[in-house]
Amino acid sequence: MRILVIGANGQLGSDLVQVLREQSSTHQVIPLTHAELEVTDLPQVQQVLAQSQPDVVVNTAAYHKVDEVESYPERAFAVNAIAPLNLARLCREQGIALLFLSTDYVFGGDAQRTTPYTEKDCPAPLNVYGTSKLAGEKLIQATWAKHWIVRTSGLYGVRGASGKGGNFVELMLRLAREGKDIRVVDDQRLAPTYTRELAKGLANLIENAPYGLYHLTCSGDCSWYEFALKIFELSNLHPSLQPTTSAEFKTAARRPSYSVLANQAIREAGIAPLKAWQAALADYLAERQKVQSSKGEER
Numbered sequence: 001m002r003i004l005v006i007g008a009n010g011q012l013g014s015d016l017v018q019v020l021r022e023q024s025s026t027h028q029v030i031p032l033t034h035a036e037l038e039v040t041d042l043p044q045v046q047q048v049l050a051q052s053q054p055d056v057v058v059n060t061a062a063y064h065k066v067d068e069v070e071s072y073p074e075r076a077f078a079v080n081a082i083a084p085l086n087l088a089r090l091c092r093e094q095g096i097a098l099l100f101l102s103t104d105y106v107f108g109g110d111a112q113r114t115t116p117y118t119e120k121d122c123p124a125p126l127n128v129y130g131t132s133k134l135a136g137e138k139l140i141q142a143t144w145a146k147h148w149i150v151r152t153s154g155l156y157g158v159r160g161a162s163g164k165g166g167n168f169v170e171l172m173l174r175l176a177r178e179g180k181d182i183r184v185v186d187d188q189r190l191a192p193t194y195t196r197e198l199a200k201g202l203a204n205l206i207e208n209a210p211y212g213l214y215h216l217t218c219s220g221d222c223s224w225y226e227f228a229l230k231i232f233e234l235s236n237l238h239p240s241l242q243p244t245t246s247a248e249f250k251t252a253a254r255r256p257s258y259s260v261l262a263n264q265a266i267r268e269a270g271i272a273p274l275k276a277w278q279a280a281l282a283d284y285l286a287e288r289q290k291v292q293s294s295k296g297e298e299r
């Protein structure tokens with residue numbers, strides 16, 4: 001299969017390119033970084049698809065700085081909804097399957113929720129980011145049947161350790177190194193997901209699953225505070241860490257108090273679930289250490 005990956009320099013994009021290349025010698029992977037393709041540039045996207053003739057397009061590109069996005073809804077809808085719509089149209093013209101990454105932040109409107117959301121639950125986003133991603137989902141669903149829409153959550157990957165974006169794990173490790181007092185919200189629950197684990201799941205999905213809507217995250221769930229505790233435990237660090245609340249830790253965007261996703265459709269499709277979040281975190285910490293040692297960096 002010829003698989004074109006948009007956003008190939010990102011946390012998920014870089015792991016997906018690597019996993020697809022490792023898992024199957026029959027896949028031809030075409031990675032496109034942001035510098036090589038602006039997903040909102042329709043003529044450019046058109047040209048790239050015509051030239052590369054892929055069987056599958058994976059769109060990992062997004063405008064997902066959740067708080068910043070609140071001030072730039074037009075940009076959010078351009079990247080997260082209109083660009084996916086145009087991709088779906090072009091994919092339909094050429095018979096290409098489209099995989100779109102979406103988010104647990106399409107949920108949250110149900111403040112009483114305490115059980116994992118299935119693919120059948122009705123979304124109710126709380127912020128512009130979640131709304132723009134939900135719009136992207138709907139526009140793809142209305143345009144082209146050969147799609148997989150994959151909602152995931154709390155991503156961290158090795159590219160975030162070295163790229164400009166960063167991720168929550170790296171933020172915690174940096175604050176601990178700097179000897180800061182750390183406060184982390186304990187009233188938002190999710191399933192943090194290592195992008196390499198997710199990439200393996202996506203490769204599986206592309207190879208084996210029918211088209212449709214999927215929730216795909218590491219197994220189990222925790223609050224951000226519990227996630228931070230585990231990061232420090234596995235890293236043998238003992239910073240000053242206190243739980244806080246969303247009311248105390250004010251942000252521009254509202255976030256769900258509970259956005260754990262039940263990975264039901266994946267199970268029904270016979271696809272292996274992703275690892276428990278604790279085991280995946282241990283893998284990540286080992287991998288970042290390896291990468292940094294090979295670069296001669298000390299973190």
Ligand SMILES: NC(=O)c1ccc[n+]([C@@H]2O[C@H](COP(=O)([O-])OP(=O)(O)OC[C@H]3O[C@@H](n4cnc5c(N)ncnc54)[C@H](OP(=O)(O)O)[C@@H]3O)[C@@H](O)[C@H]2O)c1
Pocket residue numbers: 006007008009010011012013033034035037038039040059060061062063064079101102103104152153154155156165195
């Ligand atoms: N991060 C999370 O916690 C999370 C949670 C749930 C769902 N998701 C979804 O999962 C996907 C992957 O997330 P990630 O954490 O891997 O993100 P990431 O590390 O920021 O990677 C996204 C990549 O897309 C590129 N990109 C951004 N805007 C683009 C544009 N307009 N045209 C072309 N490329 C563009 C970025 O390049 P630059 O950095 O150079 O702009 C980056 O290389 C996204 O669709 C996101 O919405 C993420």
